[in-house]
Amino acid sequence: MAAIQLERAWSAIARPVRPYSRAVHRTVLRVPARVECPVCGCSGVRFQASRKPRRPNRICPGCKSTERYRALQLYLTERGPVPPGTRLLEVAPIHTVRATAERLGYEYSSVDLRSAKALVHGDLCALPYADGAFDVVVCFHVLEHVPDDLTAVQELARVVGADGDVIVVVPRDRRLAETFEDPDADPADYERLYGQSDHVRMYGEDVTARWVPTGVAIEEVPWTACFTPDQHARAALTGDDDRFWLLRAGA
Numbered sequence: 001m002a003a004i005q006l007e008r009a010w011s012a013i014a015r016p017v018r019p020y021s022r023a024v025h026r027t028v029l030r031v032p033a034r035v036e037c038p039v040c041g042c043s044g045v046r047f048q049a050s051r052k053p054r055r056p057n058r059i060c061p062g063c064k065s066t067e068r069y070r071a072l073q074l075y076l077t078e079r080g081p082v083p084p085g086t087r088l089l090e091v092a093p094i095h096t097v098r099a100t101a102e103r104l105g106y107e108y109s110s111v112d113l114r115s116a117k118a119l120v121h122g123d124l125c126a127l128p129y130a131d132g133a134f135d136v137v138v139c140f141h142v143l144e145h146v147p148d149d150l151t152a153v154q155e156l157a158r159v160v161g162a163d164g165d166v167i168v169v170v171p172r173d174r175r176l177a178e179t180f181e182d183p184d185a186d187p188a189d190y191e192r193l194y195g196q197s198d199h200v201r202m203y204g205e206d207v208t209a210r211w212v213p214t215g216v217a218i219e220e221v222p223w224t225a226c227f228t229p230d231q232h233a234r235a236a237l238t239g240d241d242d243r244f245w246l247l248r249a250g251a
């Protein structure tokens with residue numbers, strides 16, 4: 001109990017110098033690290049909280065990764081080293097995927113409709129690539145922005161062909177049995193309806209069933225099925241995201 005009170009007191013004192021506090025925390029107070037970021041190696045008692053949505057233990061102070069980026073690092077690492085020329089495409093690039101990909105030997109590229117961070121500009125519903133051009137595509141928190149997500153799913157699967165993998169994460173409301181969207185809704189209402197002003201739907205628990213009519217091969221992979229409880233706890237895979245959807249061209 002005393003250790004917990006001391007930890008809380010130190011946490012309050014150290015808040016203004018949070019990026020530096022974790023090392024001091026360990027060396028001065030000798031509190032063992034309970035989380036470690038698989039992307040950048042940063043370790044500490046816990047990760048930072050996110051503000052929207054408000055969630056504890058979510059953002060790595062070293063690389064700013066949330067749980068989906070840490071899960072990606074673990075997942076691709078477990079798949080092992082890749083031969084030269086293995087190509088990975090990130091849709092709507094952000095933070096850490098490039099570092100993860102290049103560290104593991106992938107040839108990295110990125111695409112977005114207009115973001116200056118993207119190496120290529122293109123429409124997710126008409127990607128500027130040949131069939132099977134990539135071995136892996138990473139598409140995290142993008143499809144909830146796309147009005148025609150079924151066409152986007154088909155495009156993503158097309159560019160990896162039958163032998164690649166599209167690794168998808170979408171936010172969803174686990175209380176909803178069915179995805180909610182209203183094509184006639186006023187964009188001014190998107191924040192109220194979908195939780196963010198540039199989202200066009202709120203996915204429910206029917207994500208896989210929703211995409212089945214595309215003809216794309218879909219595998220829903222909860223992170224509890226691919227990582228050990230220790231990996232889960234150390235990487236703090238405990239936010240709202242909890243699974244990948246793996247897509248590839250259907251047979």
Ligand SMILES: [Zn+2]
Nearest residue numbers: 037040060063
């Ligand atoms: Zn990190």
